[in-house]
Amino acid sequence: MTFAAKILKPRHGRLDLRAGRVELSHGSGGRAMAQLIAEVFQPALGNAFLAQGNDQAILPPAGGRLAMTTDGYVVSPLFFPGGDIGSLAVHGTVNDLAMAGATPLYLTASFIIEEGFPLADLVRIAVSMGRAARAAGVPVVTGDTKVVERGKADGVFISTAGVGVVPAGLDLSGDRARPGDAVILSGSIGDHGVAIMSCRENLKFDTEVRSDSAPLHGLVAAMVAAAAPHLRLMRDPTRGGLAATLNEIAQQSGVGFAVDEARILVKPQVAAACELLGLDPLFVANEGKLLAVVEPAGVDAVLGAMRAHPFGRDAAHIGTVVKDEHRFVQMTTAFGGGRIVDWLAGEQLPRIC
Amino acid sequence: MTFAAKILKPRHGRLDLRAGRVELSHGSGGRAMAQLIAEVFQPALGNAFLAQGNDQAILPPAGGRLAMTTDGYVVSPLFFPGGDIGSLAVHGTVNDLAMAGATPLYLTASFIIEEGFPLADLVRIAVSMGRAARAAGVPVVTGDTKVVERGKADGVFISTAGVGVVPAGLDLSGDRARPGDAVILSGSIGDHGVAIMSCRENLKFDTEVRSDSAPLHGLVAAMVAAAAPHLRLMRDPTRGGLAATLNEIAQQSGVGFAVDEARILVKPQVAAACELLGLDPLFVANEGKLLAVVEPAGVDAVLGAMRAHPFGRDAAHIGTVVKDEHRFVQMTTAFGGGRIVDWLAGEQLPRIC
Numbered sequence: 001m002t003f004a005a006k007i008l009k010p011r012h013g014r015l016d017l018r019a020g021r022v023e024l025s026h027g028s029g030g031r032a033m034a035q036l037i038a039e040v041f042q043p044a045l046g047n048a049f050l051a052q053g054n055d056q057a058i059l060p061p062a063g064g065r066l067a068m069t070t071d072g073y074v075v076s077p078l079f080f081p082g083g084d085i086g087s088l089a090v091h092g093t094v095n096d097l098a099m100a101g102a103t104p105l106y107l108t109a110s111f112i113i114e115e116g117f118p119l120a121d122l123v124r125i126a127v128s129m130g131r132a133a134r135a136a137g138v139p140v141v142t143g144d145t146k147v148v149e150r151g152k153a154d155g156v157f158i159s160t161a162g163v164g165v166v167p168a169g170l171d172l173s174g175d176r177a178r179p180g181d182a183v184i185l186s187g188s189i190g191d192h193g194v195a196i197m198s199c200r201e202n203l204k205f206d207t208e209v210r211s212d213s214a215p216l217h218g219l220v221a222a223m224v225a226a227a228a229p230h231l232r233l234m235r236d237p238t239r240g241g242l243a244a245t246l247n248e249i250a251q252q253s254g255v256g257f258a259v260d261e262a263r264i265l266v267k268p269q270v271a272a273a274c275e276l277l278g279l280d281p282l283f284v285a286n287e288g289k290l291l292a293v294v295e296p297a298g299v300d301a302v303l304g305a306m307r308a309h310p311f312g313r314d315a316a317h318i319g320t321v322v323k324d325e326h327r328f329v330q331m332t333t334a335f336g337g338g339r340i341v342d343w344l345a346g347e348q349l350p351r352i353c
Numbered sequence: 354m355t356f357a358a359k360i361l362k363p364r365h366g367r368l369d370l371r372a373g374r375v376e377l378s379h380g381s382g383g384r385a386m387a388q389l390i391a392e393v394f395q396p397a398l399g400n401a402f403l404a405q406g407n408d409q410a411i412l413p414p415a416g417g418r419l420a421m422t423t424d425g426y427v428v429s430p431l432f433f434p435g436g437d438i439g440s441l442a443v444h445g446t447v448n449d450l451a452m453a454g455a456t457p458l459y460l461t462a463s464f465i466i467e468e469g470f471p472l473a474d475l476v477r478i479a480v481s482m483g484r485a486a487r488a489a490g491v492p493v494v495t496g497d498t499k500v501v502e503r504g505k506a507d508g509v510f511i512s513t514a515g516v517g518v519v520p521a522g523l524d525l526s527g528d529r530a531r532p533g534d535a536v537i538l539s540g541s542i543g544d545h546g547v548a549i550m551s552c553r554e555n556l557k558f559d560t561e562v563r564s565d566s567a568p569l570h571g572l573v574a575a576m577v578a579a580a581a582p583h584l585r586l587m588r589d590p591t592r593g594g595l596a597a598t599l600n601e602i603a604q605q606s607g608v609g610f611a612v613d614e615a616r617i618l619v620k621p622q623v624a625a626a627c628e629l630l631g632l633d634p635l636f637v638a639n640e641g642k643l644l645a646v647v648e649p650a651g652v653d654a655v656l657g658a659m660r661a662h663p664f665g666r667d668a669a670h671i672g673t674v675v676k677d678e679h680r681f682v683q684m685t686t687a688f689g690g691g692r693i694v695d696w697l698a699g700e701q702l703p704r705i706c
Contacts, residue, residue: 024703027592027702027703028592028593028702029591029592029594029597029638030592030593030597030696031696033592052526053526053527053528053605054452054453054525054526054527054588055422055449055452055453055588055589056420056421056422056449056450056452056453056455056517057420057421057422058418058419058420058453058455059418059419059420059421060418060419061415061416061417061418061419062414062415062419062623063414064414065411065412065414066411066412066413066414066415066459066516067409067411067412067414068408068409068410068412068459068461068494068495068516069409069410069461069495070462070463070495070496070497070512070514071463071497072464072465072497072498072499072512073462073499074465074499074501080538089686096408096409097409099407099408099409100407100408100409100411102409102411106419108421108422108423108514109423110423110424110425110463110512110514111425112425112427112465112510112512134424141421142421142422143423143424144423144424144512145425146425146426146427146510146704147703148427148507148510148703149703149704151504151506152506152507153505153510154501154505154506155463157499157501157510159423159425159463159465159512159514161423161463161512161514163419163421163462163516164409166411173405173406174406174407175406188443232530235407235408236381236408237382239381239382239386240381240382240383241381241382244382244383251404259406285382294569296538302391326579343383343384349381350377350380350381350500350501350502351499351501351502
């Protein structure tokens, strides 16, 4: 049963969206759930598909290979500079589709809510989710709400799934990196993770660190238009950061990487916060960046397209795929030395997304 | 980032799947997460799509209108007679697609796990989910794992989403019931909710009450093959039970219902448990039953097709759609009297699915 099913009007009064709280009955399938959906989710997320009012959304034929993904969001705190769990859930799922070169079409949203959660916060999250979905042009077509007892969850968890369609002829995959390919990064790293950690530690900086949470499908579309035949793969370095992403691709493709630390952009305030928190920005999560592996012949076209897009202005060619049976990620440091970037670190940052 | 991405082999020892527990690092995007996925989820859920190893699954074109749905599962206890949260998550999402007459194609699974959860239980859930998915012929093509701190969740929550394709010409929707249509129920009611409540209350009966959790797309396909032009709508009476489902349809279609209690099958042990627990089976959740609204001309064909299917053997014509501006669900009781079946009750059963 999805929340699209609950389109009837409740009979008794309206919810107190300023001071009210979520109750167990709001997840029961009865009239209280209908009211929560009618007064919170429908106004925030409403679109023609959601309004069908059945336990599933019926959508036009997609015409092409489908891409499908899912992600759970348990970020703490729920609200942070640059976003919240609602917008993050939209961006994260849109981005996982975009990394296959897919055009994201539809999202679903499953809310698991702790009893007693303030309705005002739920409205804020739903409104933010709806705004992010509209801005991305990817509607939330169906959803579900469950409520668990106080102390059995932590505010709100959201799981989103997404469906997209892959343009004909495009085949991006983590196993396609080849020695000699270029590694391109769309911008600065560490912003999201540091924004979250700064919230938790209540750190104040002269310049606030904001999450980079953003939908990347427009940037990807520009890259595909500019140089589709030269694109090997794309991936967004979320949990585990750039280090985990490079190591994953190294394993999948059976290659190594040689990257140049001096070409990896870290904003000064992010670098300062990382120093204070004992974090290495290479291992810190991003939510609005992508890494692309590109044939040498396509580098200029890809970089040109990226730098012309608001989310790729700082795109840089940070390194090269190398032949390496050990599948190491090697980095030339800013001081001219070298190190192996493993991905063991970064496990100390739970609930970053 | 989805768990499809984590295909590499971990370097250090194997997980202790008998006595080990889930740790925060298993949700971090690092090597521990890779190990959890490689040793728990891949063996249980593995299929060619999941093995692609990217942050999304790429799937063949679907060729037709898409159906899309999602559901969160927070059932407590996680294991119950007749199923567990893993099989329930497969069946519930398959059924929400099937209720549109759609052929379910693919599932996604998002796991939110509490730190300290026994690995043995996680394996049991994943294996059950994989078995249910294979039995239904609907693979879990991509997934995600998050871990939250001890006390911030309750064991495991699962959110599934599903995509299916709707046969050409078929248009089932909750607003299509018309006065004179027949109401058909596929079998007994109350089994799932009573199985869960009996577990919680530690009730013992001579005959164990088992959940009816089952995938209904095969039954639906048989009904569509037998009488597609006569089918108005289908719905599975989950949370809120048969009472909520009838009231929802009454609201959506602007009609009333007249149903006959004597024709609604309630197993003796379910009736006995309901009496003991103070529940009305009309309001208790089902997870393997469907209600169909059918044009009178199609009733015999639909009933014939249903009774020939293992999940529709006890199908019965339980009532009629009537003209009623009040949109009431009226029931002739077994004693010959009458009552209005509202849907206010049933809000006292949290976490039934």
